[in-house]
Amino acid sequence: xxxxxxxxxxxxxxxxxxxxxxxxxxxxxxxxxxxxxxxxxxxxxxxxxxxxxxxxxxxxxxxxxxxxxxxxxxxxxxxxxxxxxxxxxxxxxxxxxxxxxxxxxxxxxxxxxxxxxxxxxxxxxxxxxxxxxxxxxxxxxxxxxxxxxxxxxxxxxxxxxxxxxxxxxxxxxxxxxxxxxxxxxxxxxxxxxxxxxxxxxxxxxxxxxxxxxxxxxxxxxxxxxxxxxxxxxxxxxxxxxxxxxxxxxxxxxxxxxxxxxxxxxxxxxxxxxxxxxxxxxxxxxxxxxxxxxxxxxxxxxxxxxxxxxxxxxxxxxxxxxxxxxx
Numbered sequence: 001x002x003x004x005x006x007x008x009x010x011x012x013x014x015x016x017x018x019x020x021x022x023x024x025x026x027x028x029x030x031x032x033x034x035x036x037x038x039x040x041x042x043x044x045x046x047x048x049x050x051x052x053x054x055x056x057x058x059x060x061x062x063x064x065x066x067x068x069x070x071x072x073x074x075x076x077x078x079x080x081x082x083x084x085x086x087x088x089x090x091x092x093x094x095x096x097x098x099x100x101x102x103x104x105x106x107x108x109x110x111x112x113x114x115x116x117x118x119x120x121x122x123x124x125x126x127x128x129x130x131x132x133x134x135x136x137x138x139x140x141x142x143x144x145x146x147x148x149x150x151x152x153x154x155x156x157x158x159x160x161x162x163x164x165x166x167x168x169x170x171x172x173x174x175x176x177x178x179x180x181x182x183x184x185x186x187x188x189x190x191x192x193x194x195x196x197x198x199x200x201x202x203x204x205x206x207x208x209x210x211x212x213x214x215x216x217x218x219x220x221x222x223x224x225x226x227x228x229x230x231x232x233x234x235x236x237x238x239x240x241x242x243x244x245x246x247x248x249x250x251x252x253x254x255x256x257x258x259x260x261x262x263x264x265x266x267x268x269x270x271x272x273x274x275x276x277x278x279x280x281x282x283x284x285x286x287x288x289x290x291x292x293x294x295x296x297x298x299x300x301x302x303x304x305x306x307x308x309x310x311x312x313x314x315x316x317x318x319x320x321x322x323x324x325x326x
Contacts, residue, residue: 001315001316001318001319002319003316003319003320004317004319004320004323005319016029016030016032017029018030018037018150018153022153022155022157023155023156023157023237024039024070024071024153024154024155024156025041025066025067025068025070025071025156025219025220025221026039026040026041026067026068026070026071026073026143026145027039027040027041028040028071028073028147028150028153030150035148035149035150035151036146036147036148036149036150037073037146037147037150037153038073038144038145038146038147039067039068039071039072039073039144039145039146039147040142040143040144040145041064041067041068041142041143042064042140042141042142042143043060043061043063043064043067043140043141043143044057044060044138044139044140044141045059045060045063045177045223045224046135046136046137046138047136047177047182048060048177048192048193049095049099049136049137049138049139050095050136050137050189051176051177051189051190051191051192052098052191052192053094053095053096053097053098053099053102053137054098054099054101054102054105055102055192055195056099056102056137056192057098057099057100057101057102057103057106057139057141058102058103058105058106058195058197059102059192059193059195059261060103060106060139060140060141061078061102061103061106061107061110061112061141061143062106062110062195062197062200062261062262063221063223063261064078064141064142064143065106065110065112065143065145065200065204066200066203066204066207066221066264067143067221068143068144068145069145069203069204069205069207069208069211070154070156070207070211070219070220070221070264071145071147071153071154071155071211071219072147072152072153072154072208072211072212072219073145073146073147073208074145074146074147074148074208075110075111075112075143075144075145075204076112076143076144076145076146077112077113077114077115077143077144078107078112078113078114078115078117078141078142078143078144079114079115079116079117079141079142080103080114080117080118080139080140080141080142081117081118081120081139081140081142082096082099082100082117082118082119082120082138082139082140083120083123083135083137083138083139083140084096084099084119084120084121084123084134084135084137084138085121085122085123085124085132085134085135085137086121086122086124086132086134087121087122089134092121092134092137095137096119096137099137099139103139103141105197106197109197109200109201110201110204112143123135123138149212152211152212152214153211154210154211154216154218154219155218155219156218156219156220156233156234156237157218157234157235157236157237157238158217158218158234158235158237158238158240158242158267158293159217159218159238159267160217160240160293161240161293161294161295162269162270162292162293163217163218163267163268163269163292163293164267164268164269164270164273164289164291164292164293165231165242165244165265165266165267165289165290165291165292165293166265166266166267166268166276166287166288166289166290167222167227167263167264167265167287167288167290168203168206168207168263168264168265168266168280168285168286168287168288169199169203169222169262169263169264169285169286170262170263170286170288171227171247171250171254171255171258171260171263171288172194172250172254172258172260173250173251173254173255173258173260174193174194174254174258174259174260175190175193175251175253175254175257175258175259176190176191176192176193176194176259177190177191177192177193177259178193178225178226178257178258178259179224179225179226179257179259180225180226180253180257180258184257193258193259193260193261194260194261194262195260195261195262196261196262199262200261200262202283202284202285203262203263203264203283203285205283206279206280206282206283206285207219207264207266209279209282209283210266210276210279213275213279215266215268215272215275215276215279216266216267216268217267217268217269218234218265218266218267219264219265219266219267220233220234220264220265221263221264221265222259222263222264222265223259224259225257225259226256226257226258226259227255227256227257227258227263227265228256228257228300229257230265231244231265232298232308232311232312232315234265234267235293235298235308236308236311236312236315239296239308239309239312240293240294240295240296240308241293241294241295241296241297241298241299241307241308242290242291242292242293242294242298242299243291243292243294243297243299244290244291244299244300244301245290245291245300245301246300246301247288256300265290266287267293296308296309298311
């Protein structure tokens with residue numbers, strides 16, 4: 001968690017920020033004098049872009065649109081900050097060209113024009129032998145969306161025990177370019193994760209309608225860290241937990257920690273299931289029941305992995321502990 005960083009700043013921005021005490025995939029700011037709100041997010045996974053500049057940058061745009069859609073807003077436009085190494089290095093320039101192509105393809109698909117941005121080259125450091133090492137290519141995408149009625153603002157946090165947890169979008173079992181593959185397995189280089197831009201569009205439209213009809217208690221996209229981390233992020237704000245069952249047809253590590261794109265988790269009350277299924281069917285999106293929200297236990301396939309509050313301590317404090325080391 002980046003909590004140690006952001007809690008040092010004024011996260012409320014006066015009284016307009018609706019996300020300070022109501023976490024959601026995008027920040028939501030009320031438009032004074034109206035019922036509308038703006039949803040804002042910034043996204044980029046540099047590991048994906050390093051793996052494949054075109055696909056990785058398209059994923060950055062898609063994830064931004066997914067975050068906006070999870071909150072119940074319509075993606076409207078983007079800006080960008082494109083960070084690369086020395087453009088006179090052919091590999092770096094190839095990365096830059098691929099990133100522009102991927103950004104353009106995704107923006108056209110999601111109808112989110114590029115309103116502006118900037119390019120930063122020569123982001124590199126000197127190695128002991130005197131050669132230069134460029135940063136991972138990082139085309140950061142900032143997206144804004146419009147919420148016509150801010151009462152449709154949908155947060156990412158589970159609200160109460162007993163809510164049903166559904167995954168929208170299929171599990172591919174893909175662990176390419178994931179945090180798990182890089183930091184646990186120890187493989188730094190791999191292809192970009194599974195990504196289907198057509199399926200993304202269907203998912204986003206479904207998420208928006210689910211939010212606008214007030215069917216979702218919580219909505220959160222599956223991204224860095226995979227499904228297990230997404231579940232924790234939904235459980236931690238209110239100290240709740242989850243009890244889920246994995247898919248026997250998908251490798252376990254891929255199911256829990258893979259970062260295949262085009263997925264989101266939604267929790268809802270049991271009585272809203274039928275309306276939820278109708279929305280999913282209308283958009284051609286497959287819902288999969290994973291399990292339910294618990295009072296605090298974390299359970300996977302009937303195995304108890306502790307309590308949410310115990311795991312939250314690691315999640316919230318790890319960055320601070322590393323940065324404050326002597």
